[in-house]
Amino acid sequence: MDTHIVEELAQLVADGDIDAEYINVESEHSAMAACIGAQATGVRTYTATCGQGLAYMWELLYIASGMRLPLVMGVTNRALSAPLNIWGDWSDIMGARDTGWIHLFCENVQEAFDTTIQAYRIAEDRKILLPVTVNIDGFWLSHVYEPLDLLENVEGFLGDYKPPFRLDPKNPISIGEYATPENYQEFRQTQQEAIERSKNVIGQVNAEFFKKFGRKYGSGLIDTYNMPAKNVIVSMGSICGTIKHVIEQNKIKDVGLVRIRSFRPFPGEELAKILSDAESVGVLEKDICPGLGGALCSEVKNFAGVPVSNFVGGLGGRDITIPQIKMVFDKIRKKSTGLNWIGESSPSQGIKM
DSSP, X not given: OTHHHHHHHHHHHHTTSSOOOOOOOSSHHHHHHHHHHHHHTTOOOEEEEOHHHHHHTHHHHHHHHHTTOOOEEEEEEOOOSSSOOOSOOSHHHHHTTTXXXXXXXXXXXXXXXXXXXXXXXXXXXXXXXXXXXXXXXXXXXXXXXXXXXXXXXXXXXXXXXXXXXXXXTTSOOOSSOOOOTTTHHHHHHHHHHHHHHHHHHHHXXXXXXXXXXXXXXXXXXXXXXXXXXXXXXXXXXXXHHHHHHHHHHTTOOSEEEEEESEEESOOHHHHHHHTTTOSEEEEEESOOBTTTBOHHHHHHTTTOSSOEEEEEOOGGGOOOOHHHHHHHHHHHHTTOOEEEEOOOSSGGGOOOO
């Protein structure tokens, strides 16, 4: 699904529309290795992947973040084998959630475009210097046509890249060198501090983007709809557009939506404030952590002072329908808890609770 992205980039480079070097490699592992090498020399880099390809990059994701390289990667979120499935859910990125990258989730293609531009500002901030993934739901966003406002000129918002350090034979340095038990932990500590600082940077970049281009996405970390409300559904990605549609078309007043835009860093303090007046919370997500439940729900529970119900569905690209979302609303109103599976193989079965 990411193929469309890199094919278009290859065409832009071939046509001379962008001043860039396109590197054709033999695997996703090699693609991330090439990005790490290029970024370390002081140039902006970008790649895209999904599903098994992201899994193939695994060890190098830690290297990119540990070396504090501010590269950007588009991820068209997809299910993982086995059984073999190429359709969309969040399985791939949830496996990579703790690799030290900043993870931003998009609701539509316009946000994906805008967030990719913002991602470079966030990643390259001298207080951050961490890689960023821009996540879009596989097929639901990667294979659709939607109106898109292309920014022909980002001058004044995204300037030339000026790295604070880079590999240079004239000024030799070491990056990603050997670390003993006496100092390895300090590297991880500074990385944790940087990703926490990125909360403010994400918000600032979102506000500056709005000031210059007229579009913003909530606080940058969280976006809300029909809030405040006594019953709240929390989710991420494209399903939030369907949730908004259900609320609007049915003139629902007592259920509001909280969309998590930044999964890492997780905006816990802001979420806690938003949920402070809620009576019941439900988390709808397209992933499962076997033995735990939904990954997003496990995060939300830490910051919600009310009952939290977990709704898992859409795995392997299965539809989450409007009637199912309405039934989720009803369960939230009843303050249900625990893990609930959405959908059956037969549409007539509705929602499994």
